[in-house]
Amino acid sequence: MITNTNANEKYTNSLINEDSPYLQQHAHNPVNWFAWGDEAFKKAKKENKLIFLSIGYSTCHWCHVMEEESFENEEVAEIINKYYVSIKVDREEKPHIDKYYQDVHNLLNKRGGGWPLTIILTPDAKAFFAATYIPNEAKYGRSSIKELLLKLQSVFIQDTKQVVQSSLEIERILRDSKNSSNKKQVPLSLELVDKFVNEVEISFDKENAGIGLAPKFPHASTIDTLLDIYIIYKNEKALNMATSMLRAMGNGGIYDQIEGGFYRYSVDEAWMIPHFEKMLYTNAEMLSAYAKAYNITKDKFYKLKIDEIVNFSKIRFEKDSLFYSASDADSKIGKQKEEGAYFVFEYDETKEYLEQNGYKNTKDILDYFNITKEGNFEHNQNNPYLTDKKKPQNLSEIKKTLKNLREKKEYPFVDYKILTSWNAIYISALFEASLNKKAIKHLDFLVEKLYIGDELYHQRLIDKEPKVKALFEDYSFLITTLLKAYDYALDEKYLDLATKLNTQAITKFYRDGNWYMSDDEFLSEAGIYDSSYKSALSNMTDNLLKLAILNEDLELQNIAKDTLHVNSSSLSNNPSNTAWLLRTYMAYKEGYISLKGTKEMLSDKELTFYPFIVKKVTKDKQYQACSVIACFAYSEDFKTIVSKINEFKR
Numbered sequence: 001m002i003t004n005t006n007a008n009e010k011y012t013n014s015l016i017n018e019d020s021p022y023l024q025q026h027a028h029n030p031v032n033w034f035a036w037g038d039e040a041f042k043k044a045k046k047e048n049k050l051i052f053l054s055i056g057y058s059t060c061h062w063c064h065v066m067e068e069e070s071f072e073n074e075e076v077a078e079i080i081n082k083y084y085v086s087i088k089v090d091r092e093e094k095p096h097i098d099k100y101y102q103d104v105h106n107l108l109n110k111r112g113g114g115w116p117l118t119i120i121l122t123p124d125a126k127a128f129f130a131a132t133y134i135p136n137e138a139k140y141g142r143s144s145i146k147e148l149l150l151k152l153q154s155v156f157i158q159d160t161k162q163v164v165q166s167s168l169e170i171e172r173i174l175r176d177s178k179n180s181s182n183k184k185q186v187p188l189s190l191e192l193v194d195k196f197v198n199e200v201e202i203s204f205d206k207e208n209a210g211i212g213l214a215p216k217f218p219h220a221s222t223i224d225t226l227l228d229i230y231i232i233y234k235n236e237k238a239l240n241m242a243t244s245m246l247r248a249m250g251n252g253g254i255y256d257q258i259e260g261g262f263y264r265y266s267v268d269e270a271w272m273i274p275h276f277e278k279m280l281y282t283n284a285e286m287l288s289a290y291a292k293a294y295n296i297t298k299d300k301f302y303k304l305k306i307d308e309i310v311n312f313s314k315i316r317f318e319k320d321s322l323f324y325s326a327s328d329a330d331s332k333i334g335k336q337k338e339e340g341a342y343f344v345f346e347y348d349e350t351k352e353y354l355e356q357n358g359y360k361n362t363k364d365i366l367d368y369f370n371i372t373k374e375g376n377f378e379h380n381q382n383n384p385y386l387t388d389k390k391k392p393q394n395l396s397e398i399k400k401t402l403k404n405l406r407e408k409k410e411y412p413f414v415d416y417k418i419l420t421s422w423n424a425i426y427i428s429a430l431f432e433a434s435l436n437k438k439a440i441k442h443l444d445f446l447v448e449k450l451y452i453g454d455e456l457y458h459q460r461l462i463d464k465e466p467k468v469k470a471l472f473e474d475y476s477f478l479i480t481t482l483l484k485a486y487d488y489a490l491d492e493k494y495l496d497l498a499t500k501l502n503t504q505a506i507t508k509f510y511r512d513g514n515w516y517m518s519d520d521e522f523l524s525e526a527g528i529y530d531s532s533y534k535s536a537l538s539n540m541t542d543n544l545l546k547l548a549i550l551n552e553d554l555e556l557q558n559i560a561k562d563t564l565h566v567n568s569s570s571l572s573n574n575p576s577n578t579a580w581l582l583r584t585y586m587a588y589k590e591g592y593i594s595l596k597g598t599k600e601m602l603s604d605k606e607l608t609f610y611p612f613i614v615k616k617v618t619k620d621k622q623y624q625a626c627s628v629i630a631c632f633a634y635s636e637d638f639k640t641i642v643s644k645i646n647e648f649k650r
Helices: 021-025 038-047 061-069 074-083 096-107 145-158 160-183 190-203 218-232 236-251 281-295 300-316 346-358 361-368 395-406 420-432 436-450 470-489 493-507 537-551 554-566 568-573 579-591 636-650
Strands: 031-037 050-056 086-090 117-121 127-131 330-333 335-337 591-597 614-618 625-626 631-635
Touching: 021 074, 021 086, 031 038, 031 568, 038 050, 038 086, 038 361, 050 061, 050 096, 050 145, 061 074, 061 096, 074 086, 074 145, 074 236, 086 470, 096 117, 096 127, 096 160, 127 160, 145 160, 190 236, 190 579, 218 236, 218 281, 218 579, 236 281, 236 300, 281 300, 281 420, 346 361, 346 395, 420 436, 436 470, 470 493, 470 614, 493 537, 537 579, 537 591, 537 614, 554 568, 568 579, 591 636, 625 636
Parallel strands: 031 086, 050 086, 591 614
Antiparallel strands: 050 117, 117 127, 330 335, 591 625, 625 631
């Protein structure tokens, strides 16, 4: 335990030296935490101790619960400190480590994991036990953490050989499963598009307009892909499912009807009650989806959501032109923290506050936001959502008043780390929303602060120099954003940097036909499944296709093709779980088109009629439309070249 540097704290451990806000949250636990690194692993091996690995993130509700129940409990800490070397990992700081151990959890428990993730490793750092939240006292059919820790320690001491053997077998199975899945390659065709739409329809909740049952997630990458399917193939079913989901979520409780912005997911099927944390990536991907829907339909409902998401992100997340990562679900009521406490409304208090502020139509306002005496949340509280009730006049003023009432309570904790990947996803969405000048400003700051001395970094705090080098996802999403910047500004510096980062990414993360999440000693293969946000690997494959045509580099086209083939079995078997890879496959089969011309000719030209088209500045005085292998149309007139592109695509 480190010498206490804060007189108000009884304990201080080595996490006090870390930049991660999540690790800092645990710096004063009585548990003698270490950050992931050599010091902890050497100590475990030297002392022949098991490793207690806990993975979470700063805005995770059940992570907070487990901390309060167990990691702040001196009896639990005494057991951990006596028999284990304990390591805390911020899954947002080290997603590749989290990914590997989530796979371990899936293997051992035959179901998905989550956070907090609890892994027990041998002194040689081989996993043999996995769980998520573990209660302090036996409940939910689970042993208490004290019972479990003592039992695992006893098993290890009494049968070390068997524990080690089990850990090696787990490692082997994981390795073999990855190798075998990569060997299965199947032919692909555009029939997958219909299969994707049909799979989405089968899982589509027609009553509530969403995918699957509770808990219900936004599935932004699926919506985005459905919208592109409509643009290319005029598939009305795809459009209707996408827009009905966007409308249901935009009116639902998963969306903050007072301040704007999306919560991470809904705990019920009807989009009424969310898990109240707000993530930058959720709002980034939903911003992109609403922007695409608005471009297709010109429905002002979608434009309103675009404006509100951008306004929310600016107020709550923006700092020095960069964006914080997330805000918590929990906030304080007195000394206690409660989930959703900041966001919900009590009927009598809200009615009285509205009357005090001069509103005569309080019943209409409360009805509009579905704020009732009975409530729809804990303790008769209400999370606002909209139905078809009459919209009151002066709605924007009403929302300001309700926000003022909220602000009598403390806003939840905001995770103030700046992640390159999530910032890039958000800035990319700003380009999708045609907020190009704003996007350029944020992108330039991101590059300035996270790309230093030819080295890209994964994260930083606003007032500190970055330490953690970039991961695969940082390269993937930043390259995408740079290419969108080039498409708007037509400034070669963005294309040059995208090309440079792409070359670095191939060198760092591409080996023997596979892509990896990092280039350190801890190898986790990049996956194609869209989970919290779109797959970085699927996204990178799309980058390769764009850069292949922009730089006339067929080798990049071949790497993209090989990546699609390596993952063909997974894509073919279940395209609805790999929406972004399906979209990339569509781009590969339909073909990217580059529209060439001078900067003056290409500036301010809208190309939303086809999603797989990029601009390329040349010195030619006429437009050229080109595939990756040849140019197929020429004209001095923009409308004519667009017509020729449309003919070519037919």
